[in-house]
Amino acid sequence: MRRDEIQRQVDAVRAERSELENHIIDEYRAGYIGRREFIRRGTVIGMSLPLVGFLASACGDDDDDGQGQTTGTEVDTSDIKKGGVLKTGILAPASDLDPIVVNNEGALAILGQSGEYLVFSDSTLKAVPRLAESWKPNRDGSQWEFKIRQGVKYHDGKPMTAEDVAATFNLHADPDSGSNALSAFTGVLSPGGAQAIDKSTVMFELDAPNGNFPYSTSSDNYNMIILPKGFDTKTWPKTFLGTGPWKLEKYTPNVGVTYTKNPDYWDTARQPLGAGSEIKFYEKEEAGILGVQGGEVDVLAHFSPVGGEPLLTDPNIQVIELRSSVHRQLHMRTDKEPFNDKRVRQAVALLIDRENLIEGLLEGKSDPGNDSPFAPVYPSTDKSVAQRKQDVEKAKQLLSDAGKGNFSVELRTWNGFEIPPYSELIQSDLKEAGITVTLDITDAGTYYGDAVFGKSPWLDSTFGITEYGHRGVPNVFLGAPLKSDGTWNSAHFKNKEYDKLVTDYVAALDLQSQRTAAKQIQELLLDEVPIVFAYFYYYLTATKPNVAGVQVSAMGHVDVVQSGEKA
Amino acid sequence: MIIFLAAQVLPGDVARRILGPFADQRAVDELSKELGTDQSLLAQYWDWISSFVTGDLGESAVTGRPVSDVLLDPLVASAKLALLAFIIVVPLSIAGGVLAALHEGTGRDRLISVGGLSATAIPEFVWAVLFLLIFALWLGWFPTTAQPPDGAGLFTQIEYLLLPSLCLVCVLFGYIARMARAGTIEALEADYTRTAILKGLPQRTVIRRHVLRNSLLPTIAVVATQAGYLMGGLVIIETIFNYQGIGLTLARAATQKDIPVLQSGVLIIGIVYLVATLIADILYSVLNPRVRLEAAAE
Numbered sequence: 001m002r003r004d005e006i007q008r009q010v011d012a013v014r015a016e017r018s019e020l021e022n023h024i025i026d027e028y029r030a031g032y033i034g035r036r037e038f039i040r041r042g043t044v045i046g047m048s049l050p051l052v053g054f055l056a057s058a059c060g061d062d063d064d065d066g067q068g069q070t071t072g073t074e075v076d077t078s079d080i081k082k083g084g085v086l087k088t089g090i091l092a093p094a095s096d097l098d099p100i101v102v103n104n105e106g107a108l109a110i111l112g113q114s115g116e117y118l119v120f121s122d123s124t125l126k127a128v129p130r131l132a133e134s135w136k137p138n139r140d141g142s143q144w145e146f147k148i149r150q151g152v153k154y155h156d157g158k159p160m161t162a163e164d165v166a167a168t169f170n171l172h173a174d175p176d177s178g179s180n181a182l183s184a185f186t187g188v189l190s191p192g193g194a195q196a197i198d199k200s201t202v203m204f205e206l207d208a209p210n211g212n213f214p215y216s217t218s219s220d221n222y223n224m225i226i227l228p229k230g231f232d233t234k235t236w237p238k239t240f241l242g243t244g245p246w247k248l249e250k251y252t253p254n255v256g257v258t259y260t261k262n263p264d265y266w267d268t269a270r271q272p273l274g275a276g277s278e279i280k281f282y283e284k285e286e287a288g289i290l291g292v293q294g295g296e297v298d299v300l301a302h303f304s305p306v307g308g309e310p311l312l313t314d315p316n317i318q319v320i321e322l323r324s325s326v327h328r329q330l331h332m333r334t335d336k337e338p339f340n341d342k343r344v345r346q347a348v349a350l351l352i353d354r355e356n357l358i359e360g361l362l363e364g365k366s367d368p369g370n371d372s373p374f375a376p377v378y379p380s381t382d383k384s385v386a387q388r389k390q391d392v393e394k395a396k397q398l399l400s401d402a403g404k405g406n407f408s409v410e411l412r413t414w415n416g417f418e419i420p421p422y423s424e425l426i427q428s429d430l431k432e433a434g435i436t437v438t439l440d441i442t443d444a445g446t447y448y449g450d451a452v453f454g455k456s457p458w459l460d461s462t463f464g465i466t467e468y469g470h471r472g473v474p475n476v477f478l479g480a481p482l483k484s485d486g487t488w489n490s491a492h493f494k495n496k497e498y499d500k501l502v503t504d505y506v507a508a509l510d511l512q513s514q515r516t517a518a519k520q521i522q523e524l525l526l527d528e529v530p531i532v533f534a535y536f537y538y539y540l541t542a543t544k545p546n547v548a549g550v551q552v553s554a555m556g557h558v559d560v561v562q563s564g565e566k567a
Numbered sequence: 568m569i570i571f572l573a574a575q576v577l578p579g580d581v582a583r584r585i586l587g588p589f590a591d592q593r594a595v596d597e598l599s600k601e602l603g604t605d606q607s608l609l610a611q612y613w614d615w616i617s618s619f620v621t622g623d624l625g626e627s628a629v630t631g632r633p634v635s636d637v638l639l640d641p642l643v644a645s646a647k648l649a650l651l652a653f654i655i656v657v658p659l660s661i662a663g664g665v666l667a668a669l670h671e672g673t674g675r676d677r678l679i680s681v682g683g684l685s686a687t688a689i690p691e692f693v694w695a696v697l698f699l700l701i702f703a704l705w706l707g708w709f710p711t712t713a714q715p716p717d718g719a720g721l722f723t724q725i726e727y728l729l730l731p732s733l734c735l736v737c738v739l740f741g742y743i744a745r746m747a748r749a750g751t752i753e754a755l756e757a758d759y760t761r762t763a764i765l766k767g768l769p770q771r772t773v774i775r776r777h778v779l780r781n782s783l784l785p786t787i788a789v790v791a792t793q794a795g796y797l798m799g800g801l802v803i804i805e806t807i808f809n810y811q812g813i814g815l816t817l818a819r820a821a822t823q824k825d826i827p828v829l830q831s832g833v834l835i836i837g838i839v840y841l842v843a844t845l846i847a848d849i850l851y852s853v854l855n856p857r858v859r860l861e862a863a864a865e
Contacts, residue, residue: 094823095585096630101598103587178597180590234631253630253637254811254819255714283819287712287809294703294711445822448588450580451595458588480589488589 010058013051018136020045023510029059036124037379041511043127044214046136077273080548080564085276088560089288089297092254092281097237099223100172103180105469105556106281108222109301112557113259113279114155115225115242118146118165119218121472123322123553125377127214131160131226131243141209141509146202146217152266155239155247160226162196167229169194169204169217181223183487184476188216209507211514212473219557220472245272245561256280273549273564292317292542298565299550300542301558305365306418311542312363320541323367324470324554325375328422329481330532331491333462338409343402345529347395349388351429354534361421362537369533372525373477374518377536380474380511382519388526396433406434412457413440413465414447422534423465437463459490466490470539470554478502478521482530491530498524570830571612580604581628581824602628615827625827627820634831638816642798642835645805645812648713649797651728652735657790660740664747664786665779671752680748683741694734695807702730713808731808735801739793746789750782757781780854787854791847795840 014022024045028038035056042052093107099115102108118132135146152160172181174191193205206213217224225242227233240248243266246259257279261272280297282288285307292300293314303311311317332339332348339345349371358366367376370388374381399405411426413419420441427437442457447464449456458466466488468477480488483499501524505517525531539554549563582598583590599605603614618625624634660683667679686694703711715727754760755778763773798813805815813832820828 095587098631101585103585103590175591175593176597178586178594178601180586180594182591182594183589186591237630250717252640252717253632254816258717282809283806283815284809287807290699290704290711291809294707296711443822444588445584445824448583451583451588451590452592456588487592 007058010055013055017047020137020139020509021047025055025059027510027512028056037511040124040126040379043129044212045509046134046214048134049129077549077562079567080273080562081567082273082564083275084564085278086274086299086547086560086563086565087278087280087297088299088301088558089280089282089291090301090558091285091288092283097240098233099225099227099236100177100179100233102223105302108556109558110240110257110279111222111225112219112244112559113246113257113277114240114244114248114262115227116244117217117219117221117224118148118226119214120557121215121218121220121553121555123551125379125472127218127472131165132217135214137211137213137509141211141213141507142206144204144206144213146204148200148202149266150200152243153264154228154243155241155262157264158228160243161229162199162202164229165202165226166194166196168224168226169202171233172223179223181221183480184216184221187479188213208503209509210475211507211509212475215471215473215475218472219553220555222555222557245270246277249276254281254283270561272561274560277560289542292544295544298544298547299558299560299563301552302556303540303542304417305363305537305540306361306421308540308542309363311540312365316545318543318545318547320543320550320552321365322539322541322552322554323375323377323536324539325373325377325468325474325477325536326470326539326554327369327373327375327468327533327536328417328419329466329468329490330426330534331461331464331466331481332530332532333490333492334494334528334530335492336462338404338407339462341402341404342528343398344404346527347398347402347433348430348435349529349532350391350395350398351433351435352426352532352534353390353429354388355390357422357425358535361418361425362535365540366535366537369535370522370526371529371531371533372522373474373482373533374522375474375536378474378518380505380514380518382515382522385519385522385526390429392432399433399435406436408436408438409463410438410440410461411463411465412442412447412461414444415441416444417467419465419467426465459488461490464490469556472555475506478505482525493528493530495524495528498528568612570833571608571615571826581826584824585629604628611826615830619831624831627825627828629820629823629825629828634827637828638813638832638835641811641813641816644810645798645801645814647724648728648731648735648801648804648810648812649794651725652732652739652797653790653794655732656736656739656743659736660743661747661783661786663740664744664749665751665774665782667744667748668751668755668782669774676748679744680741683744685741686737687739687741689737690803691734691738691801692803692807694737695731695804698730698734699807713805713810731801731804731810734804735797743786743789743793746786747782750785751778754778754781784851784855787847787850791843794843795836798836798839 024041038056039052090109091106094104095101095107097107097110099111102111116130120128120130122128131149133147133149135144137144148162148165154160170191171177172179173185173189187207188210190207195203197203245262245265247262249258249260251257259277285303288300289303289308289311291297332345354368411423413423423439430437448458453459480486482493483502484494501517501521505514508514508517541552543550546566548566551559581602581604582595586595615625626633627637663679667676670676699711702709709730710727713727713731715724760777763777800814801812802814802818805812817832
């Protein structure tokens with residue numbers, strides 16, 4: 001097509017787009033954002049993938065980075081055998097499978113097999129339309145209009161409606177429902193904030209402007225599978241009701257689930273290749289590792305770099321790795337000795353040898369952290385902020401300036417994941433400047449206690465390590481653990497300037513504004529260091545070498561719809 | 568009551584355990600109200616015990632499923648594993664013990680006694696890892712799990728349960744064989760054995776009728792005490808082999824502070840111990856006429 005013809009079409013498209021959409025197109029044309037980020041950001045504010053794909057080609061260079069499909073990440077299915085049953089190992093759900101209470105990786109992986117979200121946050125953090133066809137914000141991002149896909153049926157044959165979508169959101173936003181998603185909706189969406197304004201449209205009236213709201217409706221907010229209005233969620237484990245590609249055949253608690261193909265699945269481009277799917281639960285990661293090595297399962301949805309070392313070196317195993325925002329927060333009480341002096345906190349951050357941590361402990365499967373929740377995987381992270389590195393001499397100087405020579409401090413945490421060896425590395429690194437760290441490593445129940453201030457070592461300890469899972473956007477990490485009124489603020493960090501910057505960041509609709517706020521937040525946190533963010537480790541999945549098409553998200557969703565053994 | 572009170576000492580409340588540390592406190596309060604864990608300890612205990620005496624074990628605090636459903640499958644699973652381990656270890660270790668006793672002081676005796684004790688001294692998780700590495704991963708003879716697929720037949724179930732059973736055999740063999748050996752040596756030195764030999768009975772008959780019958784008495788007591796362990800104490804083996812037995816179920820209940828499941832499960836394990844001891848007593852009286860005669864004289 002001729003260049004002037006393309007330009008004419010682009011102009012025609014732009015004339016119909018909102019101010020915000022045009023702003024993002026301008027950012028892309030001016031080179032502020034790359035093609036991949038343009039596609040990702042475009043989808044977040046509601047531009048359809050075909051449209052954003054066209055604009056990416058028309059307004060930028062011609063290189064194709066594999067985007068542009070309709071409702072999912074494209075998979076080449078030509079060399080995959082059809083009709084088989086793939087076996088996937090996951091960690092056993094640690095809670096009931098009631099979508100209201102689900103709060104762990106095993107359980108959320110189950111929700112996502114038969115249930116579906118308005119939006120799917122995929123492995124590249126792109127917002128992919130699922131039960132929502134499209135969405136768009138108003139001028140300041142305080143209202144979002146979602147167009148709901150028509151002709152979708154639940155497994156019991158009843159149609160999925162806009163009323164169902166509004167009811168699902170209002171249920172989870174209601175404190176009386178006891179929903180686990182309430183933390184994500186606090187300050188974002190109140191009960192009654194979602195309204196079906198016609199049979200195919202749901203309008204969300206937010207508590208405050210929010211540029212990343214589509215992620216709150218997505219698989220990132222994993223409780224939010226769409227269910228019929230008035231549905232008793234407690235009965236969900238009996239039916240696994242949803243609109244998804246897999247229908248429940250049999251569920252054996254603590255053992256596993258078998259699924260059959262949903263013959264009425266709406267997405268013609270994403271029909272299951274297998275005749276069914278089988279999920280097997282593993283109580284511990286080690287058993288899952290043996291399971292995939294021994295051929296008991298074809299896919300192990302998730303393993304850690306520390307426990308899963310045998311898989312990383314096994315030539316008979318294929319490893320899928322995703323950069324993620326999974327991290328550990330090393331908090332220091334900013335209101336208590338010895339960390340009430342920021343020079344001491346800076347010294348601690350400077351003593352930690354991140355390179356050794358990543359190469360030695362995490363087998364290199366991690367991005368370095370720079371003492372803020374802005375993981376390198378986030379497009380809004382400002383990469384120009386200098387990376388903090390180990391500097392023992394500078395740390396000693398800071399401690400000397402603060403008049404804190406040799407001191408002792410207790411580090412409290414729990415015995416999960418790689419946290420115990422991480423604690424030992426911190427203990428060893430801090431010793432170099434004469435800081436004696438005693439470790440108090442308990443079980444998770446003891447560490448988290450009642451999870452409220454005054455009744456929880458997590459929130460009350462002077463020095464502690466807490467684990468945080470992946471999120472597609474950093475909003476949650478910026479709020480509860482760091483804002484002055486944050487309910488997970490274990491560092492007791494209170495900084496009005498920070499609070500304001502976070503409000504600006506959350507409200508920002510375009511990437512440039514987000515990056516501007518992000519840079520200021522990153523620099524402020526790098527200076528104040530209420531929390532050390534030393535690394536963001538990769539989400540690792542193992543498959544047998546003859547398996548193809550497995551899709552995972554760092555949140556813990558595993559999608560084997562377009563997977564199978566290679567032909 | 569002890570279990571109930573002990574469970575209260577565990578930190579954190581049930582609703583918080585269910586919803587996780589990052590859940591909103593309002594959600595936790597709502598769930599506590601729904602579960603009844605916001606009531607006083609006395610009220611909670613009364614609720615449980617008054618239902619329990621009527622045969623109602625209540626519902627799991629975590630999953631909401633009836634406790635009887637939660638415990639039934641794991642109990643059956645544990646019974647299968649225990650049975651297979653018993654079928655292998657009891658005759659094997661008795662035979663080993665008797666053989667060692669009959670060849671007391673010889674190389675064969677030392678091999679069985681020292682080998683058995685050494686195997687017992689090695690913790691079960693070491694055996695489990697070794698067996699998994701050798702027989703499941705390297706040789707590929709056995710599955711890496713003990714949990715058979717749905718609808719598996721008897722032989723498939725045995726195939727899946729064999730590796731964990733062999734771990735238990737390693738752990739128990741030395742213990743039971745030692746008791747069988749000691750009992751056999753004692754019986755071999757007894758007057759009645761000497762009399763039987765002197766009156767010209769063949770050695771095989773002496774051993775079967777006089778020695779074995781008496782030597783097995785202490786062994787039976789040991790085997791009975793192991794029945795309870797095999798039914799409820801295999802948390803590590805069940806975890807490594809990803810086997811949904813009662814030990815793993817109770818360990819999970821303790822971690823999640825699922826008190827209804829924990830209380831009923833512990834009670835059931837207690838009953839298993841009682842029944843095993845009762846069976847041992849009955850067997851004891853069958854094998855030892857003195858017990859029967861003393862009981863009859865009273």
